[in-house]
Each structure stands twice: as C-alpha cells, then as structure tokens.
Amino acid sequence: MNTSLNKKQKLFTVFSTVALSILVVWITVSAATTISNNVSTGGTLAVTGRSDFTGAVFGSSTLQATGQLTLYAGATSTGSVQLNGILYASSTSDFTGLAQFHNGASTTGSVQINGQTTLNGTAFATGGVYATGTLQATGQAVFFGGATTTGSVQVNGRLYASSTVLAVTGTLDMDGTASTTGLRVNGTSVLGAGGSTVTGMVFGGCTIENRTIQATSTQGVLCTSATGIRLNDRVFVMATSSLATNFIVQSASSTAADTIGLIIYNATTTNTATGQISLNFFAIR
DSSP states (O other), rough: OHHHHHHHHHHHHHHOOOOOOOOHHHHHHOOOOOSHHHOOOOOOOOOOOOOOOSOOOOOOOOOOOSOOOSSSOOOOOOOOOOSOOOOOOOSSOSSSOOOOOSSSSSSOOOOOSSSSSOOOOOOOOSSSOSSSSSSOOSSSSSSHHHHOSSOOOOOOOOOOSSSSSSOOOSSOOOSOOOOSOOOOOSSEEEOSSSOOOOOOOEEEEEOOOOOEOOOTOOOEEEOOOTTOOOOOOEEEEEOOSSSSSEEEEEEEEEEEEEEEEEEEEEOOOEEEEOOEEEEEEEEEO
16 A cells, blocks of 8 residues: 555656646746757747847848837848838948839938949939039939039030020030020130130121222121121121122121121222122121
8 A cells, every 4th residue: 555655646746847847937938038059940930029139140041020120239231131111220221232222212311322323213302412423324314403513514415404594604515516496695605715705696697788889999888687786796797609709898897786887899990889789697796
C-alpha cells in the first residue's frame, strides 16, 4: 500500500511541475519577451502588436509593414525600398542613390538635391524652383507664371513665348537663328561689342514724285508713304531698277513721319526727269 501511495505522489509531483512550467511560460510570453540571441525563421514572422527594436533589423528578402512604420533613428538600405502608401519625413529624408516616385511626391517644405534628378513624367511646382547649379530639361519646359533667373539661361532647342512679351533685363545672346512674327524693343539693345544702342527698326518702300533735275546738279525730293518712319530716324535707301542710271541718291534723312527726304544728283549734261518711281528703305532708331 505504501508503494502505491508513493507512485501517486510522484505522478502528482510531475504533473504539478509541468503545469507550473506551462503557466510560467504563458505568463512570460503574454508579457514582454526579450531574446538575447538571433531569431531565424523559414516562414512568416507575424507581430500583431507593437515591436520595439533597439538594434538593427535585417531582411534578406522583404520586410513588410502593412500599417504605419515609424523609424526614429533613421533607416539604411543597400537595396531598394518600396512604399505602397505615404512616406512621411518630419525632418530630413536623404537619398544617396536613385529615388523613384511613381504616383507623385508632395512636400510642404523644401527639397534639396545635391546630385542629378531625372523626371520621366510631368513635374508641377506651385511655388518656386531654385537651382544653384544647372536646371536642365531635355524635353519641353512650360512656365505658366513666368521664369526669373539672376544667372544665365541656355536653350539648346527652341524658346517659345506664348504671350506677347519675352522680357530680358540683362543680355540676350543668340548663337543661332532668332525668328519672330513681331519684334519690339522698348529698352536699350546693343548690337555687337561696343556698338550703338538700337531702340527700334523699320523697313519698307516709298515713292518719289516725277521731278526734272538740271544737268550736273542736285535736287531735294520727297519719298512719301514710308510707313513707320519717324523724325530723326537713321535711314538707308536703295534705288530699284526703275531709277535711271544717270541719277545718284547722295543722301537720305527722315524729315517727317512716314516721309524720307532725298538728295538726288543728275550726272548727265542734259536736264532729265526722274519719273514717279519707288525706292526701298531701312531705318533704325
């Protein structure tokens, strides 16, 4: 009988010890768990609550967070980081490699780029865009509110101004061809190094009345309908083939609005009439 009692006591002791061990493990796991060594899993490690990491977290494949992931000390990756949601940076977000934004990027502060930025789509800037180095657009760059620069602007293709004004307060250098349907110069424009200031240009044709000029003499003749000519414009006149070869236009000047005064010389020994003919003119102011 003593032997049977001893066996029952031993079984009770074993069951009690196992139950106590399970209870201790359950309590420990239900609270915080600290693992001093590495944890390796061949499947998925799911954490339903909060996980705090005081050291480094390495993921050889994919480290996925379906909720909010907050990194207080920063994050470093030698590969790619893919974010399907929103990326918030309360201070500085630093990318030393390539950063691709497929659905757009928004910021209420400033964006500083020390290297090269490539935009394959459309970039909208509602505020200012500053570039201390080179701001390059290989495609079309559209400025709806205007563009201002304190340095130089180099355009390798065409420069379009959709409005009526392209204002340049400094120097505008054109190495190639400049084409416009209307050119207006309201300020001071200098042609060539140390050249004269040009504030306007006009060209066209005008007509002289029939005048008889004495042999080997000069006579003043008015060339009217010179549209655009102003008083004191510097005028250059070229006769057409309709003017006889014995006549020489010695001088031309803008005597009044739309009128050019000519001095014509008759190089023959007979009195000759000029006829009512047209001449071409070019004037600058």
